[in-house]
Amino acid sequence: xxxxxxxxxxxxxxxxxxxxxxxxxxxxxxxxxxxxxxxxxxxxxxxxxxxxxxxxxxxxxxxxxxxxxxxxxxxxxxxxxxxxxxxxxxxxxxxxxxxxxxxxxxxxxxxxxxxxxxxxxxxxxxxxxxxxxxxxxxxxxxxxxxxxxxxxxxxxxxxxxxxxxxxxxxxxxxxxxxxxxxxxxxxxxxxxxxxxxxxxxxxxxxxxxxxxxxxxxxxxxxxxxxxxxxxxxxxxxxxxxxxxxxxxxxxxxxxxxxxxxxxxxxxxxxxxxxxxxxxxxxxxxxxxxxxxxxxxxxxxxxxxxxxxxxxxxxxxxxxxxxxxxxxxxxxxxxxxxxxxxxxxxxxxxxxxxxxxxxxxxxxxxxxxxxxxxxxxxxx
Amino acid sequence: xxxxxxxxxxxxxxxxxxxxxxxxxxxxxxxxxxxxxxxxxxxxxxxxxxxxxxxxxxxxxxxxxxxxxxxxxxxxxxxxxxxxxxxxxxxxxxxxxxxxxxxxxxxxxxxxxxxxxxxxxxxxxxxxxxxxxxxxxxxxxxxxxxxxxxxxxxxxxxxxxxxxxxxxxxxxxxxxxxxxxxxxxxxxxxxxxxxxxxxxxxxxxxxxxxxxxxxxxxxxxxxxxxxxxxxxxxxxxxxxxxxxxxxxxxxxxxxxxxxxxxxxxxxxxxxxxxxxxxxxxxxxxxxxxxxxxxxxxxxxxxxxxxxxxxxxxxxxxxxxxxxxxxxxxxxxxxxxxxxxxxxxxxxxxxxxxxxxxxxxxxxxxxxxxxxxxxxxxxx
Numbered sequence: 141x142x143x144x145x146x147x148x149x150x151x152x153x154x155x156x157x158x159x160x161x162x163x164x165x166x167x168x169x170x171x172x173x174x175x176x177x178x179x180x181x182x183x184x185x186x187x188x189x190x191x192x193x194x195x196x197x198x199x200x201x202x203x204x205x206x207x208x209x210x211x212x213x214x215x216x217x218x219x220x221x222x223x224x225x226x227x228x229x230x231x232x233x234x235x236x237x238x239x240x241x242x243x244x245x246x247x248x249x250x251x252x253x254x255x256x257x258x259x260x261x262x263x264x265x266x267x268x269x270x271x272x273x274x275x276x277x278x279x280x281x282x283x284x285x286x287x288x289x290x291x292x293x294x295x296x297x298x299x300x301x302x303x304x305x306x307x308x309x310x311x312x313x314x315x316x317x318x319x320x321x322x323x324x325x326x327x328x329x330x331x332x333x334x335x336x337x338x339x340x341x342x343x344x345x346x347x348x349x350x351x352x353x354x355x356x357x358x359x360x361x362x363x364x365x366x367x368x369x370x371x372x373x374x375x376x377x378x379x380x381x382x383x384x385x386x387x388x389x390x391x392x393x394x395x396x397x398x399x400x401x402x403x404x405x406x407x408x409x410x411x412x413x414x415x416x417x418x419x420x421x422x423x424x425x426x427x428x429x430x431x432x433x434x435x436x437x438x439x440x441x442x443x444x445x446x447x448x449x450x451x452x453x454x455x456x457x458x459x460x461x462x463x464x465x466x467x468x469x470x471x472x473x474x475x476x477x478x479x480x481x482x483x484x485x486x487x488x489x490x491x492x493x494x495x496x497x498x499x500x501x502x503x504x505x506x507x508x509x510x511x512x513x514x515x516x517x518x519x
Numbered sequence: 520x521x522x523x524x525x526x527x528x529x530x531x532x533x534x535x536x537x538x539x540x541x542x543x544x545x546x547x548x549x550x551x552x553x554x555x556x557x558x559x560x561x562x563x564x565x566x567x568x569x570x571x572x573x574x575x576x577x578x579x580x581x582x583x584x585x586x587x588x589x590x591x592x593x594x595x596x597x598x599x600x601x602x603x604x605x606x607x608x609x610x611x612x613x614x615x616x617x618x619x620x621x622x623x624x625x626x627x628x629x630x631x632x633x634x635x636x637x638x639x640x641x642x643x644x645x646x647x648x649x650x651x652x653x654x655x656x657x658x659x660x661x662x663x664x665x666x667x668x669x670x671x672x673x674x675x676x677x678x679x680x681x682x683x684x685x686x687x688x689x690x691x692x693x694x695x696x697x698x699x700x701x702x703x704x705x706x707x708x709x710x711x712x713x714x715x716x717x718x719x720x721x722x723x724x725x726x727x728x729x730x731x732x733x734x735x736x737x738x739x740x741x742x743x744x745x746x747x748x749x750x751x752x753x754x755x756x757x758x759x760x761x762x763x764x765x766x767x768x769x770x771x772x773x774x775x776x777x778x779x780x781x782x783x784x785x786x787x788x789x790x791x792x793x794x795x796x797x798x799x800x801x802x803x804x805x806x807x808x809x810x811x812x813x814x815x816x817x818x819x820x821x822x823x824x825x826x827x828x829x830x831x832x833x834x835x836x837x838x839x840x841x842x843x844x845x846x847x848x849x850x851x852x853x854x855x856x857x858x859x860x861x862x863x864x865x866x867x868x869x870x871x872x873x874x875x876x877x878x879x880x881x882x883x884x885x886x887x888x889x890x891x892x893x894x895x896x897x898x
Contacts, residue, residue, distance in 0.1 A: 159843065159864040193866020201861065241839040275785055355862070357846035359839065404783030404795065406654055407807035416783065419798070419805045426798045426805070428786035460620040460738065464538065467736035482580065483734070485538040487572025 143222030150174035151220045151248040152204035157181065157195045158247065160322075160349040161363030165195070166244030170234060174220075174247065211250065211352055216325060219257055220248040227257040233370050236395050239388065242363040246349045249367075250325045253345035255293075255316050257371070263293040263318070264437055265368045265393070266309075267386045268302025268378035273411050276302055276379035279403055281309030283376060286430020288315020292437070295320060295372050297364065298333055298340070302378045302386070307336060311343075320371070321348045322364040323356035365389040373437040374399030376427060380414035387414050390424055399436045400424040454503060454516070461486070465494040466503060471518055474510025522601030529553035530599045530627040531583035536560065536574045537626065539701075539728040540742030544574070545623030549613060553599075553626065590629065590731055595704060598636055599627040606636040612749050615774050618767065621742040625728045628746075629704045632724035634672075634695050636750070642672040642697070643816055644747045644772070645688075646765045647681025647757035652790050655681055655758035658782055660688030662755060665809020667694020671816070674699060674751050676743065677712055677719070681757045681765070686715060690722075699750070700727045701743040702735035744768040752816040753778030755806060759793035766793050769803055778815045779803040833882060833895070840865070844873040845882060850897055853886025 143151075151174045158165040169177045181195045208218060219225050233245045251257060266284050268276060284294040284306045294310040296303040298319035310317035319340050321329065325348040328334040340346050349367060350360060365385060369375050369392035377400075380386040394400040402424040405412030418424040427433050455463060468484035469475070475483075481491040495511055498504040503517040522530075530553045537544040548556045560574045587597060598604050612624045630636060645663050647655060663673040663685045673689040675682040677698035689696035698719050700708065704727040707713040719725050728746060729739060744764060748754050748771035756779075759765040773779040781803040784791030797803040806812050834842060847863035848854070854862075860870040874890055877883040882896040 157864070162864075193868060194864055197857075197860040197866055197870075198864055275787065279786055355846075357843070358834075359843050359846055403786060404791075404798070404805070406785055407658055407782060408654065412783075416805060416807050419783070420807070420811065426783070426795060428795050428799070432799065455737075464736070464738050467734075467738055478576075481576040485536070485541075485573055485577055487576055489572060491576075 141222070141224040143220045143226075147174050147222060148218060148220050148248075149204050149208070150178040152208050152218055153178050153202055154181070154247045155218070155250075155349070156202040156204060156207065156351050157198045159194075159363075160246070160360050161238075161242035161244055161366060162194075163238050163241065163244045166247065169247055170245060207351070214252075214326065214352075216250060216252045216352065218248050219251050221245070225256045225258045227260055227371055229261065230367070230370050232396050233366060236392075239366075239391065240359075240362050242359070243366060246367060249347050249349060250352060251345055251347050252325045252341040253318075254343065255318060255345040257345070257347065259316070260293055260295065260318065260371050262291065262437075263295050263372045264433060265295045265372040265375040265389065266302070266306035266378065267296050267368065267375060267389050268306075269380050269384045269386060269411055270299050270301040271381060271411060272301035272305070272379050273405075273409060275405060275409075276403075276411055277305035280305040280378040281312065283378070283403070283427075283430045283433060284309035284315070284317070285313045287433060288313040288317075290430065290434055292434070293317060295368055297321070297368060298330075298337060298346070300330055300332070304333060304336065306378070307340065311339065316344055318345045318347060318371075320364055320368050321346060321356070322350065322360040324348055324350050324352040324354040326352045327354075327356070329356045361385050362388060366392045369393040369398060370396055372398060374401055374433070376401040376403065376433055377415050377418070377424065378403045379405060379409075379411040381410055382414050382417070384414050387418060390418060394423055401427045401433060401436060403427055454501065458501075461490065462494050462498060465491055466498055466517070469495075469498075469504050469511055469513055471513050474507025474512045476510045480511065520601070520603040522599045526553050526601060527597060527599050527627075528583050528587070529557040531587050531597055532557050532581055533560070533626045534597070534629075534728070535581040535583060535586065535730045536577045538573075538742075539625070539739050540617075540621035540623055540745060541573075542617050542620065542623050545626065548626055549624060586730070593631075593705065593731075595629060595631045595731065597627050598630050600624070604635045604637045606639055606750055608640065609746070609749050611775050612745060615771075618745075618770065619738075619741050621738075622745060625746060628726050628728060629731060630724055630726050631704045631720045632697075633722070634697060634724035636724070636726065638695070639672055639674065639697065639750050641670065641816075642674050642751045643812060644674045644751040644754040644768065645681070645685035645757065646675050646747065646754060646768050647685075648759050648763045648765060648790055649678050649680040650760060650790060651680035651684070651758050652784075652788060654784060654788075655782075655790055656684035659684040659757040660691065662757070662782070662806075662809045662812060663688035663694070663696070664692045666812060667692040667696075669809065669813055671813070672696060674747055676700070676747060677709075677716060677725070679709055679711070683712060683715065685757070686719065690718065695723055697724045697726060697750075699743055699747050700725060700735070701729065701739040703727055703729050703731040703733040705731045706733075706735070708735045740764055741767060745771045748772040748777060749775055751777060753780055753812070755780040755782065755812055756794050756797070756803065757782045758784060758788075758790040760789055761793050761796070763793050766797060769797060773802060780806045780812060780815060782806055833880065837877075837880075840869065841873050841877060844870055845877055845896070848874075848877070848883050848890055848892055850892050853889025853891040855889045859890065
């Protein structure tokens with residue numbers, strides 16, 4: 141299944157003209173389809189008078205047919221609604237209010253890499269601060285490795301810090317991972333992640349709403365974050381200072397009825413400040429591991445975290461009454477049942493019964509006329 | 520206001536006979552008053568046949584009148600319902616189900632130290648693991664110091680680890696702090712905290728439901744925890760492994776409609792495992808500082824935490840449109856407005872308007888025929 145070619149062409153033209161997430165255009169595309177929309181931009185300015193001058197600033201240089209040919213030669217594809225590969229979950233963006241005037245279903249996505257976007261249905265976003273700590277990076281890698289082993293792809297933003305660690309954890313277990321960029325999918329941004337991005341283009345996917353060559357303008361990160369949130373079942377923020385863009389992704393996740401999650405850290409760490417704030421305000425669920433994430437994003441009953449219980453000790457199996465009497469048995473020097481009864485605050489008959497059963501459990505032993513703890517019970 | 524002396528005597532007798540939190544007796548005391556209850560124990564076994572043998576094991580040695588005289592000489596008082604000093608909030612224990620057969624309003628409290636229990640209405644419990652980390656101890660001290668400066672007393676259990684740090688933080692700012700023990704209020708338990716307990720007996724208070732000399736039986740810690748939770752507006756658990764007794768205090772706090780709170784830590788720290796579990800299950804609110812605690816336990820509007828925002832930068836005051844155009848202005852080599860318009864995806868007229876206002880804000884400057892960022896804007 142594939143979108144009609146003239147629709148793809150119209151979407152490519154719009155993608156080259158329109159800023160990512162600019163709702164003035166995206167709403168029009170959603171309402172009138174890409175062909176109606178491009179005609180409106182090109183030939184009927186009166187239909188969208190505010191937006192038109194913006195579109196015209198790029199229109200004269202946009203040659204979508206030539207561009208689609210050029211990118212295909214580079215092994216890059218332009219995936220649009222109607223294509224089998226189109227990730228249907230992005231449709232949820234249609235109903236969600238804009239943040240900083242950015243929102244809406246993307247016109248199309250430029251994709252480099254073999255991973256098919258329609259296979260991201262069970263994916264999880266793991267994102268976080270560029271100013272990360274070793275702690276945060278380790279936890280991010282552990283979580284994405286665990287998610288990968290459980291069959292969940294990792295989506296992140298290829299940024300320095302937590303994003304890098306998130307991709308790396310997935311790669312370490314040969315699990316699929318995808319970067320969504322705020323610049324063209326052909327650009328190595330940040331430059332120091334050229335190797336990571338090359339690997340993702342070879343083995344996973346690098347995705348962008350921005351046409352090839354587009355620069356990573358700051359405002360484009362806001363639009364990019366909505367795609368990370370919308371592609372995935374939930375967003376885990378590992379570390380985020382008060383202003384971190386990762387919190388923007390978390391907000392999108394929440395507003396899209398995905399699962400917003402946050403990993404806590406030391407309260408003394410600035411890198412965890414923003415995460416703790418979101419956990420406090422109920423804007424995110426606390427997760428500590430891949431198992432916790434799986435419990436929240438898995439299908440019902442698919443993954444269940446064990447409640448941490450610690451090691452069970454022999455005492456734990458005793459009744460409260462037996463514990464009460466055991467507490468009153470001396471450690472070394474035996475005491476008679478009447479004395480134990482007084483210390484325990486228990487009747488003599490019940491103390492004698494309890495001592496017999498505690499002896500059977502190997503917790504108390506006779507010491508002359510009295511009773512004391514056994515060696516294992518002393519520990 | 521003071522309870523009648525024959526009631527105090529009856530309660531002292533019951534306190535010396537009955538195990539802390541043993542509901543078979545405490546319910547009877549609540550229903551029939553201490554005098555009816557002691558008569559029942561002493562003279563009418565048929566009324567409470569199960570409990571009687573337990574009571575009788577200690578009754579022959581209990582001389583409450585002599586004991587009250589003896590403890591008074593030691594500067595210790597036995598505070599009971601009806602006394603002005605009795606902390607009314609302990610009454611909330613009446614309606615709450617038992618845990619491990621322990622619960623109920625204490626028969627009375629043995630108190631050493633000048634602090635009056637009725638002054639703990641706004642107090643906060645800060646408790647945690649004995650196997651604490653330096654991180655946890657630092658955070659516990661910081662929180663209780665902050666609470667103390669804001670006028671809230673700290674209640675804890677004088678245990679090694681977090682409890683010790685909690686008392687110490689309050690003491691550091693000369694704030695009131697109280698230890699509730701699982702042994703007699705005259706005992707130095709744990710032994711290495713003899714100095715702390717001496718300080719508390721001199722300046723704060725050491726409190727116990729157990730008569731003087733009573734040993735810290737393990738089962739008594741469960742009963743003790745309900746008093747810590749009930750005395751306070753909320754319980755903060757700073758570190759707790761999966762089995763920590765501090766979680767028991769947290770549960771009591773929750774069931775008493777107090778505010779259960781937990782401080783997160785590194786997810787890699789075993790010492791935070793139990794806290795994280797409770798935060799995950801919704802059994803506690805996440806707090807990171809005294810300010811967070813105050814927001815939850817303060818009277819409405821009394822304390823409000825500021826939302827962490829990070830530093831505001833000049834960009835933050837710009838409209839989305841101006842940010843979009845600023846993103847397209849080159850850093851060093853000036854570009855003409857038409858080129859900036861194309862890169863920004865914005866109409867020429869609006870770009871020219873935006874450049875004028877960005878210049879006024881000191882973010883862009885002319886460079887020959889074109890425009891570029893100013894030095895502050897490059898940062």
